[in-house]
Amino acid sequence: MSHDTYELKAEARELVGKGSAREVRRNGKVPAVIYGDKQPPLAIALSYKDIFYKIHGGGFLTTVATIDVGGKKIQVLPKDYQLDPVRDFPMHVDFLRVGKNTEVNVNVPVHFTNEEASPGLKRGGVLNIVRHEVELHCPANAIPDSITIDLTGKEIGDSIHISAVTLPKGVKPVISDRDFTIATLTGSSASRSEGADGTETEGESEVEKTEE
DSSP, X not given: OOTTOEEEEEEEOOOOHHHHHHHHHXXXXXXXXXXXXXXXXXXXXXXXXXXXXHHHTSOGGGSOEEEEETTEEEEEEEEEEEEOTTTOXXXXXXXXXXXXXXXXXXXXXXEEEOGGGOHHHHTTOEEEESOSEEEEEEETTOOOSOEEEEOTTOOTTXXXXXXXXXXXXXXXXXXXXXXXXXXXXXXXXXXXXXXXXXXXXHHHHHHHHHHO
């Protein structure tokens, strides 16, 4: 079980369209629906403050929670939420019921370590991150917080593919038909232009003239 699981209190509500959702919001709560696990959807209302802090606190979509609906405890994983486009207020949340064997697809952030141990970065190379998140298929109760990539020994021109990442047991990338790239180490534009600075400045001034 993930160490940072949490519990939310909720009350059941009738599923009767937009009017009911508006009324829930007027009462300072956030409408939500729990679905999945071969059971009918359950409409609930949650504390606005609880949901606001959870969404803006990070890790919301990768942390299993327990929702107490009138004494009945349901394990869920938040799957999606809508925010008011202007004020960032939570408007609605979808939760997926989590059973013992539930598996889910989630986007997990990528973290890089040991930048100082990469000869390529030391020489002025640039880490070009192709994917800041990777979508993983994993057991709902064993979602990794992040994927860590060690940059030790990486040179300019190196690419880091998903095959170089050690994933926890039972966790696999959703894209399974190719060894996709997560990041590359490229030469910096500054180091490239230094070698040819005379010609580049001439070229630049010509462009300026034509634009005038």
